[in-house]
Amino acid sequence: MADSVRDEFPPHGVDLLNPSPARVYDFLLGGDYCYETDRRFGEQALRVFPKLRAVARANRLFLHRVVRYLLRRGVRQFVDIGAGLPTMGHTHQVADVFAPGESQVVYVDHEPVTVAHSRVLLDRDGDEKRHAAVHADLRDPDRLWQQVAATGVVDLDRPVAVLLIAVLHLRQLDSRGVDVGPRAVARYRELCRPGSYLAISHLTDEGVPIRAKLAAFAELAAVWRSKQEVEALFGDFELVEPGVTWTASWHPEETVRDAGFAVPGESAMWAGVGRKV
Amino acid sequence: MPEWFQRYTGDEPHANEVRAWHSERIPAWLEAEPYTFAMFAPESADEIADHLRLREERRVLFSSSSPPRYHVVFSESSFWRSPGGPGVAVDQIRHLLGLAAEHDWLHVRVIPFEVSMRYSAPDFTLMSMGDTDYVYVEHLNGALYLDKPEDRHAYEEYWKDVVRLALTEAGSREFLERLVRELRDRMSR
Ligand SMILES: C[S@@+](CC[C@H](N)C(=O)[O-])C[C@H]1O[C@@H](n2cnc3c(N)ncnc32)[C@H](O)[C@@H]1O
Numbered sequence: 001m002a003d004s005v006r007d008e009f010p011p012h013g014v015d016l017l018n019p020s021p022a023r024v025y026d027f028l029l030g031g032d033y034c035y036e037t038d039r040r041f042g043e044q045a046l047r048v049f050p051k052l053r054a055v056a057r058a059n060r061l062f063l064h065r066v067v068r069y070l071l072r073r074g075v076r077q078f079v080d081i082g083a084g085l086p087t088m089g090h091t092h093q094v095a096d097v098f099a100p101g102e103s104q105v106v107y108v109d110h111e112p113v114t115v116a117h118s119r120v121l122l123d124r125d126g127d128e129k130r131h132a133a134v135h136a137d138l139r140d141p142d143r144l145w146q147q148v149a150a151t152g153v154v155d156l157d158r159p160v161a162v163l164l165i166a167v168l169h170l171r172q173l174d175s176r177g178v179d180v181g182p183r184a185v186a187r188y189r190e191l192c193r194p195g196s197y198l199a200i201s202h203l204t205d206e207g208v209p210i211r212a213k214l215a216a217f218a219e220l221a222a223v224w225r226s227k228q229e230v231e232a233l234f235g236d237f238e239l240v241e242p243g244v245t246w247t248a249s250w251h252p253e254e255t256v257r258d259a260g261f262a263v264p265g266e267s268a269m270w271a272g273v274g275r276k277v
Numbered sequence: 278m279p280e281w282f283q284r285y286t287g288d289e290p291h292a293n294e295v296r297a298w299h300s301e302r303i304p305a306w307l308e309a310e311p312y313t314f315a316m317f318a319p320e321s322a323d324e325i326a327d328h329l330r331l332r333e334e335r336r337v338l339f340s341s342s343s344p345p346r347y348h349v350v351f352s353e354s355s356f357w358r359s360p361g362g363p364g365v366a367v368d369q370i371r372h373l374l375g376l377a378a379e380h381d382w383l384h385v386r387v388i389p390f391e392v393s394m395r396y397s398a399p400d401f402t403l404m405s406m407g408d409t410d411y412v413y414v415e416h417l418n419g420a421l422y423l424d425k426p427e428d429r430h431a432y433e434e435y436w437k438d439v440v441r442l443a444l445t446e447a448g449s450r451e452f453l454e455r456l457v458r459e460l461r462d463r464m465s466r
Binding site: 012013014016017035036037040112113115116117119120123133135 | 310311314315318319320321322323325326328329330333361362364365367368371461464
């Protein structure tokens, strides 16, 4: 991607030369939205860290459990930021299985092909009154919030669940090269009403030496945060049980029978849900 | 969709048999997603979504309960002349191999570069409807529907050459799999 394009918030156009995080993740989940560049990148990464498929899967299943958990707690509005491609069950599909017709979901991504695929999927099995896909960038929280409000699908004056699943570990650089991820999250915490929830998952190398193994992959542009740093992302939100833990260990009773990890730390991602009081 | 294309797309699902020769390109209904994007370079999420929707429309045959027997012969050139470079060509070939493996009515064959041809004709499609047969020939700004017997005869004769020179289906599959490996090697270098 040319630097001028990288500076655009959000970027436009289709980048066919570089692997895209959304499509590499799709490759790891066994989806078919990925291109040759993504497959190559994914295959190389798998050679040095074969558990990566299980990592991606554990993360996606964490997302599914979060959605059901929040529905059980009465949440009906979801803002899914960095939503990615609709592989292995998209948020609105998981929600509609659990509570048919009850929830509203706005998907947000800054990668336009990803947004387009979400829209095409919504043409088929969405409800335009309850679902939308927005092309916006998380690094610009106020504008993103406006764009989400403009869909008319969610009412931002009422509590919402803000999902930031597997996105904040992708370096969120501003035009000066500063990672503004944490600052953006702080702004989302301010923007949402009390009673709102924030769900986060985030790559780390505290469980296994994944960072060292993937060090050669500059394109990965990952930030490896510690448990403490991930907890800090929740600010003054109250963490729900069991706090920040491994994706595979967060309410595992539902889906994680055998995640394929010898120890939960192999899931290489911290995960948690907090509530604004 | 341009008007001159409509009769063709309307007829396609009802045809008994379709035979197509492509010397330099991949027809829309067989395009891989990145191939389409490389060709049209859509910018906004809206434009991209429109291309995806149009792409679905062009792919109706794959969900038809009675698709025509479909024979497509490509010149090797169609794969090298890919918009977007070798990565997109690899995607395109894999996509095509996947479709041919999945749909037994779709027959894909290739004429490699090393096969000498008397003359490489521009792309055409022989449409056999049972009652009205015609040859569909696209040009840059429209298309011809040739239904005069002498025109059809000329194309039928040319088609005989095409199928005589093409690798078998199995041979074409192996050829394309080799081409994927070769393109991937080039990308690693
Ligand atoms: C690894 S995928 C995660 C998909 C999904 N949330 C999940 O966890 O299953 C990360 C997604 O975040 C998107 N993303 C990265 N940076 C972003 C930004 N600044 N604004 C919006 N989306 C972003 C990428 O395009 C990609 O689709």
